[in-house]
Amino acid sequence: MALTPELYDTPASRLDSFVTQWLQPSRDWKEEVLEAVRTVQKFLREEHFEGEHGLDQEARVLKVVKVGSFGNGTVLRRTSEVELVVFLSCFHSFREEARYHQAVLSLMWKKLWCCRDLLALGLENVEIVQGVPDALVFTIQTRKTAELVTVTVVPAYRALGPSVSNSQPPPEVYVSLIEAHGYPGNFSPSFSELQRNFVKHRPTKLKSLLRLVKHWYLQACHPGSS
Template sequence: MALTRELYATPASRLDSFVAQWLQPYQEQKVEVLEAVQTVQQFLREEHFEGDCGLDEKVRVLKVLKVGAFGNGTAVRNNLEVELVAFLSCFHSFQQEAKHHQAILSLIWKKLLCRQDLLALGLKDVEITQGDPEALVFTIETRRTAEPITVIIVPAYRALGPSVSNTQPHPEVYVSLIEAQGYPGYFSPSFSELQRNFVKYRPTKLKSLLRLVKHWYLQAHHPGSGRPHPQCGRRIQMGHSRGEGLPVPETELLL
């Protein structure tokens, strides 16, 4: 809590210095993390996933997108969690994604355990987490300092097509999203490039503010001691239910 107390005592004129001194990742650490995660990205791009999951085609990754804090430039020092969205060739609609999502996660898991370059990075704690949507979560280590990195892989339907501009998506995308009748947030990864770009190209002042809010939340108001939900790097849930003290999505911040 020491840094939180220091934050409360920091005048507005010195907040930029506070962010630079305490919250921005060390450049060396950031480079090491992204270097290790690049091995995961290479694995996703190179592998073809196939198995008995009701699909008539070999599954390949069309694009790997680094999202969350490391994707949009708001990472906080020593919070080594990187989320990757993998757009897959086998998903041609939101309905197909919902139908085959868990099966695809299992296929990726099996291939993951056979990759020698990832095993050399200390691959461990592989699990499929429950959520909207489910994700494959595991830990690897940086090459030189052996710091643990949590990596989250979320398969998704490439609803926005091969190129995402700053213009609004075609209305048909939202029509198909509504017709899919998914749970709130379930198809959010399909729009993750829009979410990332919304923050990534904003001024440094805004990114500093987001780092401050994230730091304040994680230090003073995180609802529990367990590992946060895999999407917390991209969306911090700040509300709490009265009965159980659990987070509810009353306010969602793109972090």
């Protein structure tokens, strides 16, 4: 599939301008989306999930992390899809995460409908989506322009502990990961902070390159996507 003329005809010397003009979101738009997402983060931090759907212990949220393009600073203009990884106290190992993952998703699905702040943002399309791993997906709206924001929430085991550096995790983390015998990719959210930080703290030039690659991919492989 051919690239859009705007990118295909842009000389290398003008690629920075192309990113700024066409791909990089405005600060106001990004802040409006993140304001809506902060309502989701507040709900997750304040809610307790326990006692139903096979979960026999309290599940407190230890930390909520924005990942994906919004988390690492490479989001494209008008791409209002935000991914959140939620680290929970009921996961003490990769095996426990596998055991309680579905129970936590079911409880989150139920509790979402009781959150007035999210209902006020037009909460809808709430569903548990099968994937690697399964996730809770729903839409809300921004307050000012009522733009739809798709939020994906993935519960995860806090394998790297409370403080995450950019250094390699200790060997025992990988030992427990191997011993859990999980499906490939199921436990990747546990390492999402490492993945996010790898890009987040890189120079703007690299982030601009990633935006160009994403834009090219959407135009070449998914024509019509925004």
